[in-house]
Amino acid sequence: MTHINVLDPGASPLDYYGFELRRYREAAGLTQRQLGEIVNYTGSLIGQIETARKLPTLEFSERVDAALGTGGLLSRLVTLVLRSQLPAWFQQVAELQARATEIYSFDTHMVHGLLQTPAYARAVLGAMDQSNLDDRTAVRIARQGILEKEESPVFWAVISEAALAQQIGSPGTMQDQLAHLLTFEANPRVNVQVLPFSVGVHAGLTGSFDLYRFASDPTIVYTEGYGSGHPTANPDTAKDCSLRYDHLQASALSLRESAELIRRVMEERYADGHPVA
Numbered sequence: 001m002t003h004i005n006v007l008d009p010g011a012s013p014l015d016y017y018g019f020e021l022r023r024y025r026e027a028a029g030l031t032q033r034q035l036g037e038i039v040n041y042t043g044s045l046i047g048q049i050e051t052a053r054k055l056p057t058l059e060f061s062e063r064v065d066a067a068l069g070t071g072g073l074l075s076r077l078v079t080l081v082l083r084s085q086l087p088a089w090f091q092q093v094a095e096l097q098a099r100a101t102e103i104y105s106f107d108t109h110m111v112h113g114l115l116q117t118p119a120y121a122r123a124v125l126g127a128m129d130q131s132n133l134d135d136r137t138a139v140r141i142a143r144q145g146i147l148e149k150e151e152s153p154v155f156w157a158v159i160s161e162a163a164l165a166q167q168i169g170s171p172g173t174m175q176d177q178l179a180h181l182l183t184f185e186a187n188p189r190v191n192v193q194v195l196p197f198s199v200g201v202h203a204g205l206t207g208s209f210d211l212y213r214f215a216s217d218p219t220i221v222y223t224e225g226y227g228s229g230h231p232t233a234n235p236d237t238a239k240d241c242s243l244r245y246d247h248l249q250a251s252a253l254s255l256r257e258s259a260e261l262i263r264r265v266m267e268e269r270y271a272d273g274h275p276v277a
Contacts (some may be wrong), residue, residue, distance in 0.1 A: 007159060013084040014052045017077050022050045024068040033258045039063040053134045055085060058142065075257060082142040085135065095227050096220055098146050102213040103155045104245050106195075106204045110163050114144050114155065115184075115192070120177040123169030147190060158204075158248045164265045175270040178262050193252035193260050203247035211241055217251055 009019035025035050025046070032050070033043030041060060048054035061074040083094050097103060097114070110124060122137045147155060162262045167174055184190040195202060210222040212231075218239040222231045232238075253261060 001056070006048075012052070013077065013081045017056060017074065017081050018050045018052045020070075020073060020077065021046075021064065022160045024064075024070050024073075025050075028068050029249070035064070035067065036076055036158070049185055055106045055138060056081065057138055063273075067273065079145065081141070082139045085139045087227075088230050089227070093222055093231060094143055095152075096212045096222070096231060097143065099214060099217075100212040101215050102211075103153050104158075104211040105156070105208075106158045106210075106212075106245065107163055107208045108160045108204065109208075110158060110168060111181070112157050113140055114147060115157060115181060115190075116140065116144075117173070117177050117180050119170075119173040120168055123173060152189055155190045156193070156249070157191065158195055158245070158252050160195050161197045164262060165192065165269070167181060167269075175266055175272075178266045178270070181262055182259055185255075191255055192258055192262075193249060193255060194258040195248060195252045199251045200271075202251050203244040203255045209244075211238070211240055 007015045007019045007022075009016040025032070025079065028035075030038075031043065032046040036046050039060070040063070045054060049056050050061070056074070056078050058075065058078055061078040064070070065072050065074050083091060086094055103114075105114075110142040111120065113121065116124070118137055118141050118156070121140045122133060125136050125140065126133050146152060169179070181192050184192055207223065212220040212222065214220075218233045218235065219242065220231050220233055221237050221241045222229060224230070252258065
């Protein structure tokens with residue numbers, strides 16, 4: 001007799017997801033292999049997700065929802081599952097990002113996580129830790145869903161020109177990442193400005209930071225260190241960083257000029273996925 005791993009659905013969001021997936025599959029009278037054939041995944045993967053040994057993705061969830069007629073349950077659950085896999089210190093920040101009506105970010109050396117491609121994110125996350133890299137990358141990319149919501153936040157990103165020049169991953173990874181930034185040109189809710197090297201001294205020399213603004217709650221300032229995040233609602237800090245951000249936007253290139261610089265860097269440094277000498 002086959003041993004069936006019994007999950008406690010209250011143990012974690014991942015366990016609850018696996019419990020519900022198995023419950024709906026069995027109610028439909030399908031084996032793991034049969035469901036896998038319907039949704040174009042292996043029966044083994046179905047089993048791993050049902051036993052909380054593998055993270056589901058949004059695409060997987062949508063396919064299974066359609067196949068089993070769950071009413072979209074798994075697609076709703078997967079957001080909670082993926083957020084629960086974030087480092088404990090970052091989970092509060094992810095919730096703040098999801099609730100914010102406006103997000104303002106300044107980054108000194110790399111593209112903000114909400115704008116990263118999977119390959120770029122994988123290279124960043126794998127710099128010092130290769131463990132569970134596929135799952136960690138999927139979790140980071142899943143956070144970008146907040147930019148696709150019907151009521152998505154307005155997102156302004158000011159990035160240093162250094163982030164364009166610093167090769168993260170392969171030249172092809174950089175080419176794809178810069179091309180991804182250009183996809184937001186026609187999106188008025190996602191705006192990318194580049195702070196050029198030529199600006200010299202600027203208001204962000206003390207480091208990267210984010211501002212989260214809400215409909216009725218105080219503004220939050222978020223800074224990050226090694227393995228820790230520091231959100232604060234201190235009104236003096238929020239006032240200071242808001243002023244700094246105003247100056248950074250004023251010093252940065254316009255949206256059109258920023259897109260032109262991004263294209264130029266793509267052509268001059270990463271043409272056809274190869275570094276240009």
